[in-house]
């Protein structure tokens with residue numbers, strides 16, 4: 559008898575708890591493809607990976623060319639997503655907002671939201687012995703968020719490495735003039751530089 563009440567009550571508590579922590583969980587998992595990853599999640603992981611991969615490739619190419627021609631100061635504008643016609647057309651084609659953010663910013667306009675900051679912290683402090691930071695999809699009532707870590711590579715050092723070591727003083731003068739609040743320096747190869755944050759509307 560008591561056991562029966564306990565089962566009913568605890569079932570109810572679990573229902574309330576799960577429905578307020580993640581209202582879309584049930585809907586998302588109900589369409590599983592058998593691999594354990596819900597179909598919506600999987601398709602947005604793929605979509606997000608394709609979009610960020612395309613942007614990254616385009617941007618790296620432009621940065622490399624511009625640096626060869628005009629050095630660091632001539633390439634500075636090519637690490638700005640807002641100035642990229644490709645980002646603009648991909649955003650429209652996929653109805654997605656495409657952003658990069660970090661806990662150490664160069665441009666304050668790229669500041670993280672509360673949710674983005676939580677993801678950055680999670681990527682910065684992975685569980686000991688746990689998985690390495692990897693792309694993830696978070697579904698809420700109105701939007702689908704795609705997040706992915708951005709690691710620093712050797713060819714980023716001239717603009718995000720150590721000042722006076724990797725970054726020439728003359729180049730840093732130009733960076734500081736354009737971005738007086740710059741904090742995006744002192745990174746080493748392989749460190750987390752920031753994250754991609756893509757937001758899709760849910761009903762698309």
Ligand code: HEC
Pocket residue numbers: 618621625630631633634635637638639640658659660662663664665666668708709710711713714715716717718742751752753
């Ligand atoms: C030629 C200099 C230069 C190089 C090389 C460069 N960046 Fe940047 N980076 C910048 C500038 C300038 C900004 C600010 C762009 C803006 O106004 O949004 C920036 C912004 C960023 C941001 C957005 C967050 C913020 O701090 O505002 C990320 C993430 C980033 N860079 C990562 C990288 C990575 C990863 C590489 C190497 C693949 C790289 N950058 C190479 C100059 C550079």
